[in-house]
Amino acid sequence: MGRFPVVWILLVFVLLSTWVSDLKISRGLSDHTVASYLSDIKLLLKFLQFYREETITIEDVAVIDHRDVRSWILWRRNKGDTPKSIVRGLAALKCFLKWCICDGVIKQSDVLKFKNPKIQKSLPRPVAIEDINDLMTSVEDVKKTDWIVKRDEALFVLIYSVGLRISEAINLKRSDFTNSSGFLPIYGKGGKARSVPLIDRVSNIINTYLVSSIFNSSEYLFVNRFGDRLSASAVQKLLKIIRRRLGLSETVTPHALRHSCATHLMESSGDIRSIQELLGHSSISSTQIYTHVAQKYISDIYDKCHPLSNKLQKKVE
DSSP states (O other): OOSSHHHHHHHHHHHHHHHHHHHHHTSOOOHHHHHHHHHHHHHHHHHHHHHHTSOOOHHHHHTOOHHHHHHHHHHHHHTTOOHHHHHHHHHHHHHHHHHHHHTTSOSOOGGGGOOOOOOOOOOOOOOOHHHHHHHHHTHHHHOOSHHHHHHHHHHHHHHHHHTOOHHHHHTOBHHHHHTOTTEEEEEOGGGOEEEEEOOHHHHHHHHHHHHHOSOTTOSBSSBOTTSSBOOHHHHHHHHHHHHHHHTOOTTOOHHHHHHHHHHHHHHHTOOHHHHHHHHTOSSHHHHHHHHHHHHHHHHHHHHHHSTTOHHHHHHHO
């Protein structure tokens, strides 16, 4: 082992490249998930090289054991990685090892039996309705170009109205909307398709944006100032500026608008099955979390606003 390090490094690189291609083509994972998995595996190889003080080869990948994994987890904890990112890293490793076994690179791995470390799940934090309204009207304070202001308003309204992921929103084609007939086709994680309803107010706001846009022949619905598809980072940057101007929490992100949609619908309707379909959750368990969020949300509002609330009494005094 280690006799031809350059050759082995090249083989590991080829192996990872083939695995990544398979994740995209065969499993249909999103670019974001694939990039995260690849980053985790590279981080593991980097750790193993540091941990063992030698060049890491394919043979080393084959004999990764529980002790290696426990040391890797401890190393990531010590450098400040979140429990969620550590669990994702372990999922990436198991995915990679399963692929190696199926592809005949290795015969077996005991790591596949390694139990994930427990993590405490935190409830999503919805954005208050009044804060969402302030967010929508504050776009023009940041952007001055009329069609870009209308674009950002349309994007935020759409994400909140039907609980889209940011990737789902920016990947929409103009034809998806113009041919929608009241329902918008959405392609979510793993290429799973669903249809979401468009209420008239949202359709009108998007139409207003399209009429004002200077890129009428663009393929994508939401484009940047060059006519190319709008990037997720640009949307995140804009919302960061707005929330700081409004003094809102750092948890107010594009994804928080998706959480807010689900929470507010759960609060008003309680129809968990419809919300599951709207969000594109494969399992009802992923949607059930919003029942707890809605209960806490209602409890907080009740505590702040009811005449018998101690908090309200103190304000009056």
